[in-house]
Amino acid sequence: GAVVSQHPSWVICKSGTSVKIECRSLDFQATTMFWYRQFPKQSLMLMATSNEGSKATYEQGVEKDKFLINHASLTLSTLTVTSAHPEDSSFYICSPLVFRVSGGLSYNEQFFGPGTRLTVL
Amino acid sequence: GDSVTQMEGPVTLSEEAFLTINCTYTATGYPSLFWYVQYPGEGLQLLLKATKADDKGSNKGFEATYRKETTSFHLEKGSVQVSDSAVYFCALSDRMDSSYKLIFGSGTRLLVRP
Numbered sequence: 708g709a710v711v712s713q714h715p716s717w718v719i720c721k722s723g724t725s726v727k728i729e730c731r732s733l734d735f736q737a738t739t740m741f742w743y744r745q746f747p748k749q750s751l752m753l754m755a756t757s758n759e760g761s762k763a764t765y766e767q768g769v770e771k772d773k774f775l776i777n778h779a780s781l782t783l784s785t786l787t788v789t790s791a792h793p794e795d796s797s798f799y800i801c802s803p804l805v806f807r808v809s810g811g812l813s814y815n816e817q818f819f820g821p822g823t824r825l826t827v828l
Numbered sequence: 829g830d831s832v833t834q835m836e837g838p839v840t841l842s843e844e845a846f847l848t849i850n851c852t853y854t855a856t857g858y859p860s861l862f863w864y865v866q867y868p869g870e871g872l873q874l875l876l877k878a879t880k881a882d883d884k885g886s887n888k889g890f891e892a893t894y895r896k897e898t899t900s901f902h903l904e905k906g907s908v909q910v911s912d913s914a915v916y917f918c919a920l921s922d923r924m925d926s927s928y929k930l931i932f933g934s935g936t937r938l939l940v941r942p
Contacts, residue, residue, distance in 0.1 A: 711871065739928070741929070741930075748934075748935075749934055749935075750917065750932040750933060750934040750935055751872075751917070751930075751932045753929060753930075753931075756929070800871065800872070802872075802930075804928055815928050816874075817874075817928070817930060818871075819864075819871040819872040819873070820871050821869070821870055821871040822871060
């Protein structure tokens with residue numbers, strides 16, 4: 708499998724501050740990155756999809772000016788929560804999409820980072 | 829739109845018991861179906877998948893069969909271990925959707941007691 712790291716693994720911040728979450732692909736390159744958020748005891752909700760070098764596509768109801776996504780390289784994507792508020796407290800997970808070729812067949816495989824727990828006071 | 833429904837947890841079993849976690853889906857296209865597992869403190873890992881009707885995915889003793897007639901993809905294991913304690917997510921991806929988005933169920937927590 709592929710190794711995906713997220714930093715920080717948890718963060719506590721004051722209301723009104725901004726928080727940057729980094730997602731790194733350690734042993735592969737990913738042209739597409741998905742960002743999810745997960746509320747306690749709920750499923751993962753897709754926030755946005757980003758392709759390296761282009762603007763992210765946000766899901767309906769997700770504020771693009773609040774959740775800034777940068778996918779500047781094939782191994783690094785960042786999510787910045789701007790002017791965070793308590794309702795932004797959640798578990799944020801990155802998920803790179805990897806294109807693979809095996810046995811003459813090509814397919815895409817999705818991996819997941821360990822997540823970042825954000826608590827906004 | 830597409831959706832996934834899975835049974836609510838937690839599911840509590842004794843070691844060596846039989847496990848079933850139900851999953852049903854709604855899709856307008858031709859979905860691939862997945863089960864992901866999330867161990868405590870870790871990211872989601874692909875457990876198994878099936879890409880077409882009647883396919884059976886299997887891994888680590890877990891199995892799930894893609895049933896188009898009942899739109900289901902139930903997860904089963906004949907004998908669970910304490911190490912299987914985790915949260916299990918059923919998911920689908922519409923193969924006609926070039927964005928490769930995964931749509932997840934709400935997750936089912938499994939607790940296996942010695």
